[in-house]
Amino acid sequence: MRVSSPVYGSVQDTSDRLEKYIQAMYRFWAIPARLMGELNSLMSCHLRVWTILLAVGLLVVAGCSRSPEAQKARYLERGDKYAAREQYREAILEYRNVLRLEPANARAMRQLGLLHNQWASSPRHSVFS
Numbered sequence: 001m002r003v004s005s006p007v008y009g010s011v012q013d014t015s016d017r018l019e020k021y022i023q024a025m026y027r028f029w030a031i032p033a034r035l036m037g038e039l040n041s042l043m044s045c046h047l048r049v050w051t052i053l054l055a056v057g058l059l060v061v062a063g064c065s066r067s068p069e070a071q072k073a074r075y076l077e078r079g080d081k082y083a084a085r086e087q088y089r090e091a092i093l094e095y096r097n098v099l100r101l102e103p104a105n106a107r108a109m110r111q112l113g114l115l116h117n118q119w120a121s122s123p124r125h126s127v128f129s
Contacts (some may be wrong), residue, residue, distance in 0.1 A: 088119040
């Protein structure tokens with residue numbers, strides 16, 4: 001006995017259509033699934049390459065960073081340059097950077113004291129202006 005519906009037809013026809021639909025969907029999604037597998041393997045390869053490049057870059061940057069002695073020399077040089085231009089704030093910051101690296105640096109302490117004295121006696125920073 002065949003059961004039929006006015007809209008869908010027989011139950012057998014409906015199950016056949018459903019099976020064909022499932023097979024078509026499987027064929028449709030099987031190709032993208034294979035492509036996705038290939039894409040994932042390519043992406044994981046690229047990810048590994050970028051990770052290695054990042055690690056090497058970080059090692060190079062860490063290896064090329066300045067030594068404390070080179071930093072102090074650079075701060076002293078910049079402080080002298082700013083002091084010669086009468087840019088007292090910038091010069092004071094540079095000499096403070098030297099003292100942060102080496103608290104007993106006599107040259108930086110002397111220059112810092114001289115700069116504070118010059119800055120306080122400059123007409124632009126007068127108390128009465």
